[in-house]
Amino acid sequence: MITTTVIVANRAGVHTRPAAMLVKLAAPAAMLVKLAAKCKSDIYLIRDGFNINAKSIIGVMTLAAEQGCELGLLAEGADETEAVAAITELFSTGFGEQL
Amino acid sequence: MSASTSGRVLKGIPASPGIAIGRAFVLSSDSPSVEPEVLNVQDIPSEVARFRTALDATTIELMNAIELARKESSTVISIIESYLLIASDPMMTTSIIDRIQAGFSAESAVLNEFDVHKTILYGAKDPLLRERVQDFEHVMERIIAALRNRTLSHELAGDSVVVSGSITPQDMLFFRQLHTLGYVTEIGGINSHSCILARDFGIPAVIGIRNATEIISSGSIVIVDGFAGIVIVDPESETLNEYISKHREAAEYRERLGALVGQPTRTTDGVELVLKANVDSPDQVDAAIMAGCQGIGLVRTEMLLVRWGRYPTIDEQVAWYRDIAERAYPLPVTFRAFDVGSDKFREGIPHHEENPALGLRGIRFLLYRPDIFQNQILAILRTSANRNVRFMLPMISTLEELEHAKDMIEECKLQLARDGVDFDRSMPLGVMVETPAAALMAPIFASRVDFLSIGTNDLAQYTLATDRTNELVADIFDAMHPAVVRLISMTVKAAHAAGVVVSVCGEMAGHAAATEMLVGIGIHELSVSPPLLLELKHRIRSVSHGDCLDLVKRIEECNTTTEVYAVLGSLKSWREGGDTSV
DSSP states (O other): OEEEEEEOOSTTTTTOOOGGGTTTSOOHHHHHHHHHHHOSSEEEEEETTEEEETTOHHHHHHTOOOTTOEEEEEEESTTHHHHHHHHHHHHHTGGGOOO | OOTTSOOEEEEOEEEEOSEEEEEEEEEOOOOOOOOOOBOOGGGHHHHHHHHHHHHHHHHHHHHHHHHHHHTTOHHHHHHHHHHHHHHTOHHHHHHHHHHHHTTBOHHHHHHHHHHHHHHHHHTOSOHHHHHTHHHHHHHHHHHHHHHTTOOOOGGGGTTSEEEESOOOHHHHHHHHHTTOOEEEESSOOTTSHHHHHHHHHTOOEEEOOTTHHHHSOTTOEEEEETTTTEEEESOOHHHHHHHHHHHHHHHHHHHHTGGGTTSOOBOTTSOBOEEEEEESSHHHHHHHHHTTOSSEEEEETTHHHHHHSSOOOHHHHHHHHHHHHHHHTTSOEEEEOOOOOTTTOOTTOOSOOSOGGGSSOTHHHHHHOHHHHHHHHHHHHHHHTTSOEEEEESSOOSHHHHHHHHHHHHHHHHHHHHTTOOOOTTOOEEEEEOSHHHHHTHHHHHTTSSEEEEOHHHHHHHHTTOOTTOTTTGGGOOTTSHHHHHHHHHHHHHHHHHTOEEEEOSGGGGOGGGHHHHHHHTOOEEEEOGGGHHHHHHHHHTSOHHHHHHHHHHHHTOOSHHHHHHHHHHHHHHSOOOOOOO
């Protein structure tokens, strides 16, 4: 099991999917869920003591993670190292938003 | 319908420009019942199976829609993909099955499960997040429809104006295949997915007409005016004829410029510029976005003072700024601090000034009244959280003014951080270059801000010491005077050297004769009023950067305004066409 923290760097946060943005960017929440779904490990995001399954779009959306907030990231399973690395990268690059 | 029936005009919100005339096809909404239906224990396994089948059917329907979308629009793919993610959310599936196993019918289990998530989103602070409730509703409706073995009678909607409670992007995709003429809906935001698609597809739409599905009956003639945001039901023949000719004009206009909306602002030899819009109010943002701008280059915040007749409170300012920033997001919005002087707005200015243009205006006034400036900084910072906001200072002429303003912004940031209020810590800051002092000192300003923006009218007025509203000297005033052009050139070079963006947001940006010169000088961004956007893009797309560079070399040798115009004019003559009026 690996635990670490990630910082939400993009202005939109991971929760929203502003309509006008769709043309240029995939939704941050959808990007995260799609990436998590590819991993074999169980992946959780933790905020204020709440554990959210990162493979659940509904969970990720209701997490309401805005810019600047810090989230716990927990992965457990065969590919946990790769999973944590890939998700950390997604956060640090701001989900492709111009930082 | 008889010819004597007088037309009924319904007012809504313009969501996609254009005129549509056709027969209404009303989709009455049948909202599923929320009554909990309780099952017998022996029925539970078959109910779970019924839900799984419906969920599979929904998934397949969504995947088919994505396939269909591949030929149509990449926008719709990402929208439907997110529906697919919701429909295949493992947490949701498990929770719904748990509810069925507790004895609830599949319908009520689905409704209750989505209600929980909708309630959470409704409570969210961020209005963009609250809007996502619609996504849950669309998916929920599809699953319920599948449970009831029903599909929308899309086939009936061809060649008509669809009137509905709301329209999902999926519906829209099917309707598009059937050549639907226009859309009228009861609810929906102008930036909802469906409206974006309507604009992408060039289908006129008016939204926000309450009870439209009750007022309009299927088969009646309706006119959808997507420019004015009105729908006319059973129009009189005079109105109808008027709209038929408007319709033709709109089609011609769209053909001429509309094709450019999604095109890059690029010269024939591949140099790209950023085209932004100047706005004075939130509704202008929508018009600007429809015309394909890449951001709002200038919001004249002093318009708020005109509107309120006083200095609005922080909350009043935040509401207005947020409205603008949200409509534009993710595109950047540049708010310029109140640019007032005693000629524009007397309140707060202690006494009559002999020479308002050389008096307490722009940054000078803001620093003279730190209470007003501080409130505005706090309001802008609060708006910046989770949005793409930039801040710009007007009428800077000394470094002390910039440093003083930056100190105040830092203090406001500390205050907000102490109070636990969110804001964008790296909100870009820029200065207006409107005085010869600022242009001459541009290297030092460029090294201390994130962007420069040239206000060509004021720069010309101060450089030529000319009040252009004074008819005795007005003929001296011209932003094409070589002295002004040289100051613009110096500013651009300073910005390039410092690696910051430089834009022109003054009148010159939209001036037909100036486009080639500004491209040649090396301006990165042009910001003009929304109606000028497409024509400006058209001009930029028809010039070559190489020619513009040659042109600027020749302009640099000019000694008078007349010579500058002669150079610009000669350019016009060997590339025919082009309107030299403002």
